[in-house]
Amino acid sequence: MSFENFRKSFRDSLGSKASKSVSARDSDFSIIREIEEVGVGIFWASDIDGSIAYLSENAIASLGCESADLLGRPLVEVFRDCGSAECKGESRNLAFRLQSRTTLDNLIVKVAPGQGAEARGTRYWRICGAPFMNEEGDFKGYRGNATDVTEEFRAQKEIARQSQYDELTGLANRRRLSERLAGILQSFKGRSCALMMLDLDRFKQVNDTMGHPAGDELLKQVADRLKALVKDIGEVGRLGGDEFQILLPDFEDRGELGELAGRIVQMLSQPYSINGRRANIGTSIGIAIAPFDGITATELIGSADMALYRSKEDGRGLYRFYTAELRDAANIGLRLEEELRDALESGELNMIYQPLVDPRTNRVKCFEALMRWNHPQKGAISPSVFIPIAERSDLILKLGEWALEQACQDAAQWPDHLRVAVNVSAKQFLQANMPKLVASTLKRSGLAPSQLELEVTESVFVGGVDAVDQTFEKLDRLGIRLAMDDFGTGYSSLGYLKRAPFAKIKIDQSFVRGCTESGDSNPAIISAVVALAGALQMETVAEGVEAMDELALVTERGADLVQGYVYSHPLSQDEILAKFAEGEWIFKAEGPPRYRTDRMSIYRRAGLIHEDHYYDIMLRNLSKTGARIEGLANVPVGTEVVLDLGGGQLVVSEIIHSTESSQGLQFETPLISDGYSGFMTRHRVSPYLLAEAGMPLAALGAGNTPFVRQSTQPQRPPKFIQLNPTPRAGIN
Template sequence: MGIKLTVKSGRSETVPMQNVGYSPSELGPEILSQVEASGVGSFWATDEHGNLVYLSPGALASLGGSAGKLLGAPIATIFVDAEDDEEQTNIRPLSFSVVSKSKIENQIVQVQAPSEVDSGRQNPRWWRISGTPFFDQDGIFRGYRGNCVDITLEYRHQQDVNRQSQFDELTGLANRRRLNGRLKTILSAYQAAGRSCALMMLDLDRFKQVNDTMGHPAGDELLKQVGDRLKSLVKDRGEVGRLGGDEFQIILPDFDDRGELGNLASRIIQLLSQPYSINGRRAMIGTSIGIAIAPYDGLETTDLNRAVDLALYAAKESGRGTYRFYTAQLREEAARGADVQDQLRDALEKGEFKLNYQPLVNPHDGNVKCFEALMRWDRPGADNISPAVFIPIAEQSDLIVKLGDWALHQACMDATKWPDRIRLAVNVSAKQFMTADFCKAVDSALRKSGLNPSRLELEITESVFVGEVDSVDTTFAKLKKMGVRLALDDFGTGYSSLGYLKRAPFDKIKIDQSFVRGCTESGDTNPAIISAIVAIAGALGMETVAEGVEAMDELELVSERGADLVQGFIYSKPIPQEDLIERFDKGLHSFTPDGPPRYRSDRYTSYRKVGLIHEDHYYDIMLRNISKSGARIEGLADVPVGTKVVLDLGGGQLAVAKVAHSTPTSQGVEFEVPLVNDGTNGLVTSRRVSPYALAEAGMPLAALGPGSYPMSQVEDGEKLPPKFVQLELGSRAA
């Protein structure tokens, strides 16, 4: 016995009823046909095993095929949950409902038409289905009885609408709405699974200049090219999106190694800094990147977005064209930055700034050829603030222009008291250089001081090349007409290209210290880069300066490679004007190199309290200095060489180390895994203790804060007595 089904083609097909679980009279075929004809919906049924055993004529008609291709197959393989459907984000998967024999209500599924399956074509249909589990009089489950409505046209239209609301119309990248939704979903799922997710935020440097000088259509084309470059680099490792304007975001699931993230950020900066061709014209921009990682820096979408915002702001404050990882200290620095900006205005009016001068020396005879003016802020009755702090803050406003004008005038006045053969080098910020009155300011400083223009060198960073280059060429031409010299500072780290270097009228190229540091280490490629820069400069008739030389082996290498001048602590730290005059009065016009015989990894003076874990005891120690490979600590007595310890650097950063040398009160330790650059020459561990691990050990689940996370606080059991004597920490920490 069976049911005779008739489809629109006129062909009839009989479906066996022995597996359906109820008689034709129970189905009420005439009533069902009438209901179906009214357009309310069609009908389906399964057996007790979840296999499809019935489709009404209307259902078959919507698929354009025969029941034989579908009947007998598991319902979960025929009806597939629709992907990325916003209406169903909180609905359980169909397979779960079937297994649990629960009710199915208005669930959207994808159904593949049998004829399309046979031909290999893909023309899926979407149905909205409902179903009720059917039990016989003995309470035995006999299958599902349900109805369905073909919503293919409606669903496809909704997909188009959703796409428009989820993707950026200009670049085709994910928009803010989609990014926030994706991040929220990922963080929720990953918190349950104990997984990590990194978030990068990018801000284009000098994009506004391109927009203003080349027009908004050119700006739009530039944004498209930026999006294409980002997608080509990130590939399937994450999702790239545009938040709006010139801000982009990248979601990177399962990334938490800060070494890998730093490398990726560096490649992005390099790629986006390459020239762009727009309607036959060339434009150059750069980018700054902030990086935050869940769960370390935030557990929720709002927290992680706030963290990556602060990291991006810190990267831009550091001089742009760099990246910065989020740390809890950035919140404090952001608040302090606002205070420093207010103090800067008063300090300029009160005359709290002064200039020191660092020599540029001929390495072959030790004679000084030039002094670079470096700004210092001496605050009466308060600690001095480093230029690394106040210069980036000043660059966020017009204060950098006022500071730059003051430094230019003061340096020219100071240089008139030096021997005539010694030149003066003054740094010029990109913002100062691009002002309409910059050339007038240079002319004013020369006239008021009486300094010969040929003695003045203006050090320009590569960031001035970002954007439309015509105005840069015009300014260069005016400066050369005055007779001043031009130097390209920090060459090789920013946006310039060899093509532009050929056109620009530079007299000197300064090889950035990043190429000098570590150039004597085995396998380092920097010596080849130094040689190439020297060769290019020589071919173009330009002088070269090697910056940041501190060790004798570095001095020997850059001299052999042909650098004309050397600048760095190997000869002298910056010198106050009064000390310079005293030297000149004594006839001292040369400097003798003095430094360690060999380069070693940069060690940063720290003097901050950290923790040290040995066995199951936690000690307070003082971190005197730190490098990628090791650190000098004090605070413990007589620690044997070879002792394995763990330094708790705060914020979940645990560095496994071994004592390499020891005195009665201090130790030098070597890290098992080198630290990595945080983007601004700071040092951090590649990985951190996961908040999930801390939660498992008994601590509340929370993003890592600024404090220490001693593992001894979360370990159970009786502790052994400490092996080492804790000393009173020195007063220098204060």
Template sequence: MSKRQTASAAALPSLPDRGNVLSDVEQLGIGMFWATDAEGRLAFLSQRALTDLGLTAADVIGKPLTQVFSEAEADPDAAHQRGIGFKLKAHSKIEEHVVAIAAANARSPELGTRWWRLNGRPLVDGSGTFLGYRGSALDITSQYARDTQTARHSQVDELTGLANRRKLGQRLTATLAAFRASQRSCALMMLDLDRFKHVNDTMGHPAGDELLKQVAERLKSIIGDSGEVGRLGGDEFQVLLPDMDDRGTLGELANRVVQSLSQPYQVIGRRAIIGTSVGIAIAPYDGVDTDDLTRAADMALYAAKEARGGTFCFFTTGLRDAATKTAKLGERLRDAVDRGDLNLAYQPLVDPATNEVRSFEALLRWHDEQDGPISPADFIPIAENDDLILNIGEMALRQACQDAMQWPDTIQVAVNVSAKQFVRPGFRKTVAAALEASGLAPSRLELEITESVFVGDLEAVDAVFRDLKKLGVRLALDDFGTGYSSLAYLKHGHFDKIKIDQSFVRGCTENGDINPAIISAIVALAKALDMVTVAEGVEAMDELELVRARGADLVQGYVYSPAIRQDAVLSRFADGTMQVKPSGPPRHRAERISIFRKVGLIHEDHYYDVILRNLSKTGARITGLAGVPKGTDVVLDLGHGQLVVSKVANATESSQGLQFETALISDGSGGFMTRHRISPYSLAEAGIPLAALGAGAFPLAKWREGHKSPPTFVQLDLGL
């Protein structure tokens, strides 16, 4: 070495030892180091790491790396990364992989769980033999805690602790995408609380917040592990139910939700009752993506609220048309009210022991110039969602009092009162004004109130009841047992009469029906509380005999008389004899829906077009085929994957009565449907695209083509 080289070397600073550098990196907190052997066992861990964890080398060295480090399940990115065990087996690079070291691995539990970010590379020798991993680690516990808390706040409703709208949307989108690939089903429930706003307004926002928390707890208790409950905002909730498509099971679950959320709440030292309406849609039948399924569930929810609230409704394609029809009907209803086109008819309430009329119920009737008679079931819900019900209700009250003045003094008149009327300030004055204008004695006026009036602030409701009782009018609880729970409320003694809802009367004579026991229980309860009972909706003689035997004081229904106009009332009882004789079919027939629509009928390898004339839970009447003998096995295609195995129970030249092998169930909005449907995925596999499931389509139309044998039946002209 020359003198110049020697001098230059002497001028260079001495290089630090590599081991010292690594030690300095650790001590400065910049990083830590680890290594494994070829079997994935931890072979080295920095002393700084051991010190921070309160461990010794003996605690971890020699143990599998996957036992020392666990996946950070709370990591927002954990769902998108391969597990560390997978990477170790595959000898893959480990990059920015977050792991957790549980407190159980530490000598000092107070240290808590720590989170590290690992990086590592597989080490191989010159011959390519895998020797293990060498890597670094960085403690990110503080940052991780902040990140997970931020992520949680972005996905959790702060008030209730449920999933929020953002998380629900992400979960629904991810679930539907995954389920499309695996051809699985998923149900979506949309919930809206009935009359929550009234509680919020009358009891204050703190009470409203407390109420929402209790609703959330009840929902979580009911749904359990079956699905995920979330709050969309305000008083709207959503339930995601993977792998559910049995509409019978879903209906039972929805009914439990309605009943549970309708039980009384203790809120800030006061008692309140609300209710809920539920809309249900099921993928892939009602939609295959988030927007479609959510829109379908929303439409079903709207239908449930339109029906009467406190119920559930499944999505059907008919709801789209019904929504348009409802909007148009609402416009015509307002015009009809302005013109005074709504009138009253009166249905008698009869003593079944003597057949004597004790009172009449005033029922609204509307004859539209365009569509003829409009059912109250169609226009009353529209009026309920509008202030129209206030004008209509006041008109009905005044007219009923005037008409009753022309009846014998012993006959009372009952008038229905909506919840919106009842809680409106000044309702007592409205009733008093109607009595004064007509001259009717208060004791002859009976106000029929549904259980929905109990929804809200019960102290305010109690005050209205007391005012009405002081006025001297009678009070009846209508549709008892079908809506919000009011059993405990009966003990306050406001009511003079309980009306047993017709849903308990219809079919009460069928074998195995539990409704007779329910009727007996209600009658016994009423007698104990010194109240009169009315059995509503009695149509057949066997039903009349049953409710009479069970002790009902009064009977109302077609078995005695439909609702008749005032002139008919005066004419029928002109001689002063207030009696009617029962008249009706000997036995109850299963409820049937009159209908007229094109459906399909499958027999062997042929698909026929038929007209569905009426439909019940257990059978149907069809026309459009000739030559169909009694006893023939067929499959009725109601559309959208709804197939009903049936047998021809009776037949004429062009009409057949079908008996179903399995009974249909209620769709929640007055119709019937099958519990299960043929999956559109199965139809798609058969060469029928999902788009073929649109309204009016026949998913099984492939039977029209490729017949292997001549058709057995004669296809008639449907005349459509």
């Protein structure tokens, strides 16, 4: 179409009632020409078939291409609908508008670039246009004008991006993550979504010692590693500081989530190179899964935060899944902290000692001091419960001083060739007066410095603080021995062994358990640690040895000492003195011939479902593949049942042995590790499924699954005899 023909069409499409006289046409032509010459107007037209029929000179200049590259192409290929996400909902479907022949009013489109050498890439235009009808009322195409708003549009997009993404790392920010999580949970009720909360361990020390620019670079490298691990299965975000979050839509398999969390812990603990310097950090992770652990975004975030807090309490460099028991434990912890302060004053704490034995001679060489709390009402409280409570405050310092004092006083009564090993928390070790405290304690007790060992974990290494090296040096000058505990479980680095004057490395029990199973890689790890220790002239201790086959393996691999139930449970001071009075220095190895799959000794209520009855039972022990229960009689071997572990965890099982009051169960599908010391099912019953069965919709609680409701159908008589409290009502 010539410009002269377009002029008239354009004038008419805008609804002009101007005269058809030559003078009027010349006037219109002049106005359009002037608009183009000052660089304001962009004009376009399509033909009856919807193809580009005309582009003004300014339009061609805006795109930086030749008109031949675009003329004749379908309008919907040249003017592309941005989409609501990109253009903030300003445009409806462009093809629909053109097909329905509606007016285009300030519609933002992206214009495809031409193929010419001068093409400037995608441009954004704000277009106006209207369908053009001839004098007979026939549709002849669209006529319109446009404004190039590329820079404005890109600036708005950048502003929008900055409001959604972290400026430093380029990851999603808190706002975007919150909006997306809320959208996922609201878009489809019952949709699963896993949430991981990450907190970097020891980042502050690196930031303080190497400077904030180094800290920023470290955060960027952490972000890159997380994106490489998560890929396209989820979205990684930074909440601020050293806190990160990972959204994993449609994930609820706790086995897969545990494997991913384990890889993240391992990857983030690898050394970082920053401006030619080496930095070592790690991460702690808390995991919660919707809808099991929270129906709303607020609930789910709170659950993940609680799990993260627990992973830090348990030693850092770990991942933890949220359970309702964590919430209950947090409430109990507040009360226990005050009671623990009183326990220290009232003498409720005591020390027991587990022997470290030479496996070749069976002679004891050392005892590790272990703290115990016997509560007057609650009975024995595990150190795994009260030590993390103490570490949240300065109470751990008082407990540490008491333990050191008591252990030295007790060991002073032992033969001179025996040593006592005392665990020291990182908080206590980093106290400036630590060497003076040790020296004064040794002096009061009369214990020789060579008889004292201090066991520390990798958490005492905090980014190369000079005070740590000075403490090591002062303690070494006192003549005591230093040992690295739990070697290989966190962020172990050979640099630690080089920096500190360690005399002993303790191989963590996680490398001992299962080391005799076929295909297990732990024997190679044990051999490597023993060889490393030998090269550095350090002693090695294998922890947690319980079976005779484990003892044979760690002995054959060269461990110098063995600690575990295969030789002895921890002993009181009176038991040790009585043994020494009889001149007994030998501990005979006793235990099962072979390692068995991890089995937890527990005592708690659970449920058992058989046919249309629910029975209350006591769970006595639990492993990945089975359990032992009490509370039922008349249960035949071979019976198929469902074990209810609570919190939506149902396990299809078979009775494999049965007595008058206890039964052994074998699971159809093995349980998985919870990342610490327990077991759990991969999958759980959704609270939405329970709601369909008539139960209130809520995140799963700590108790047994509320899977029971009154049946309107006659029930068959129960097959089993309930020995403990009355069984629950039948289920459909």
